Amino acid sequence: MRGARVTILCEPEATAASLLAPFLGDDVRIVVSLRAATRALAADPAERLVVIGSGVRAENALEFAAHVSRSAAGTDIVLMRDTVDSDLLSRAFDAGIQTVLPTHERHALAEACTRLAASRRPAAAPPQPGPTAAPNGVIVAVVAAKGGCGKTTFAINLALALNAGGEVRVCLVDLDLEFGDVASSLRLDVERTLLDAVPGRALTRADIAALVTTYHPGLDCILAPVGPGEAERVTPAVAREALNALAQLYDYIVVDTPARMSHHVLAALDTADHHVLITVPEVPAVKSLRRTLDVLDLLGYRRESRSIVVNRTDPRVVLTARNVETLARSPIAGHIPFSWDVPASINHAAPLVTAEPDHPVSKAIRAFARARIGTGAAATRRPGVPRRSVRGWSR
Structure with a gap:
């Protein structure tokens, strides 16, 4: 109490x-x-x-x-x-x-x-991990301040880039519970979703096995519910428990979040080791990005765990990379070129990273993954840098 x-x-x-x-x-x-x-x-x-x-x-x-x-x-x-x-x-x-x-x-x-x-009470000394403590996988939350920025497509291709052709275990989590598109983008049958998670306790390996849908060797997905009213039955606590459990089983967990702040998004941000913010070179999108960055700063998330990616960059667009950095007041970590092949790949349910690995978009996403997230075995979380654990809209 x-x-x-x-x-x-x-x-x-x-x-x-x-x-x-x-x-x-x-x-x-x-x-x-x-x-x-x-x-x-x-x-x-x-x-x-x-x-x-x-x-x-x-x-x-x-x-x-x-x-x-x-x-x-x-x-x-x-x-x-x-x-x-x-x-x-x-x-x-x-x-x-x-x-x-x-x-x-x-x-x-x-x-x-x-x-x-x-x-207000004196904090107890944090428990020290034992010599057999299992390393945690890296959780990456993909966020967009505004809809229509290509967030889900980026998250899918990022997961495949980290998967490295099946060499690395990756789980893609669709946390856009009301309007999730991972299943339709990959043409997966929705037979199990995050709604099937058991609330109120840590999830076991068997629990996770009952939640995931396999898309590709080494790449599993946890899909968003599709029935009317089902999204409201998935609590932020369940989302947090699932992500923590996944971190014990996978090298990387890529979380596709909805394009709005919610308790579920905060659960993902609290649990994640890295935040990837997606925008496009349009003034309204970049201004929304700036407001989101302000909120993340106010909530105390570490800037060094944050990357901004500008999607659909095009030399014909007046808003240049420098303009975007000026408006966002933050450095840009990645640029994904514009290509009509992207919507075509979505319509064919064939993500470019695997369908066309030498495509400029594929190369840009893999380069970002190498530079900012890592490839191969996941890095262990740095000692002394815990994940935030906050319930609600809190500082």
Whole structure:
């Protein structure tokens, strides 16, 4: 449990407050205004957790948080909103808010409060791995800030490039649970999906075998569910458990994520060793990339584990590589040339990396894989650099 401190819940709507309060432990003080929350903080210095409900206007909540961060250092603030986007996340974290959660994620609220309480206690020494600890495979999360950038096609070809013709064990995970295209792109029958994972426990080798669909020697896939409403039944915790289990069985795990921030994307980003961000040389896409980079920085992800790839580069396009770097304010790690052969390969379910290994697109993807991810046996995760483990939209 969270511990002894009292939680202040600021929610003017009585019904909403009654729904949130049971997830905040036994000691909850409900107030109906931020002014009352300020008085409660001043009256009892032990009260160092404030949950602001969606009934409070966002601007007022941000102003309150900025004031508290200056006057009551050490106070944790959780903001609940009906909708969460990257702009709100950026402004919330700038104001000093630790966690932003969708209103309906009440179980995630309980977990966030538990985590924040634990962070106030002295940290225990991390366990030292024994001499027989198995090395982890490298998890690569492929992300696009905007749809239509060719993310799934890149993820598929990257997985095949890392597979090196079957010499290296790779698993491609379709985490775009609502609109995943890995199965259709590779013409795989969807007989088992991530929905078949057993929640609440570490997955065994037998569990993983029951989840994967083999595409190519040494290359397995975990497909996204296809039935109506099935995506909502796959929790972020299940996704995280599956990725951790896969890291014990494969050299590389390539995760194709949806083109929007969600708890499932955060689970993949938390678990991954490397983030590959895909964009195209178009101003809206690069501006979306810049906003995503800002959010990743605010969430504390390491920049050295990040690579930006510009897809569909074309010398006839006015936006040059230097323009993209200037707009993104970040270096570009890879350029994939534009080619009409790419959509043709998608329509024929024949990824270029294997169908045409000498194609310029294939060469560019393999070069990126060698330079930024590695080939051959996967590198062991560096000691002392743990994966982030965060539940919810948190700093």
